[in-house]
Amino acid sequence: MGVIKITNIQVYAYHGCLVEEGKIGSDYRVDVEVKANLQPSAISDSLKETVDYVHVNKIVKEEMAIRSKLLETVAKRILDRIFKEIDIAEQATVEVSKINPPIGGNVERVTIQMTLSK
Template sequence: MKVHVNNIKVYAYHGCLDEEGIIGSEYRVDAVVDVKNKLSHQNDDLDQTVDYSLVTQIVVEEMAIRSKLIETVAAKIIKRILNECTHSKHVSITVTKINPPIEGDVETVSVTLSSTDI
C-alpha cells in the first residue's frame, strides 16, 4: 500500500543564486510513502499506517531550511520520513520549483528522489 501526499505548497529560499536566498520562490512537494503493513486498511488504526499529517509537517520543516539544491532537500525529507514514520519502508519525493530564475519561458523544474537513491 502507498500513501500519497500531493501538492504540498510552501514558500522557500533554495537555490544557488544569492537572490534566491533573499527573494525565495514557490514550491510544490509530492510524497509517496510505501507502508510496511499491507493490511493497515483492515485495522482502521492510524498507529498501523503512515500519518500523512506527519509527512506534511516534515516536508514543511525541511523546506524551511535553505539548501542550494532541491535534490539535497528531497534527500533530507526522505531520511526524516523513514526515521519518524515507523511504518514507512520506501519513500519517493518530488520537489518542484515554480518559475525558476533561469533563461527562457520555464514554468517549473523538479527533481524526484527515492529512498533507493540515497
C-alpha cells in the same frame, strides 16, 4: 503493500545557488509517495498503524524551511526523516519542484525526484 500519496504540497521557500533566491524566495511544490504495508491499519482502523499524512506534511514543511542551495539536498532530508520517523515506511519517493525558476527562459517548473528504500 500500499501507497500513501501527498500531492501538491505548496510551500514558499528560499532555496537556490543565487544570492537573490535566498533573499526573494519562490514558490515550490512537493509531492511525496510512501510505500508501506497498509493491511494492519486497514483491519485495525488505527492511525498508529499507517502512514500519517499530517506527519509527512509537517516533515516537508519543516525541511523546506531550511535553506539549501540544491533541491536534491532538501529531498534527501525529507526522505531521511520519513524513514527515521515513520517505522512502517518501506520505500519513499519525493519530488521537489521550483515554480518559475530563474533560468533565463519561460519554464513552468524544474523538478528533482529521489527515491529511497529500506
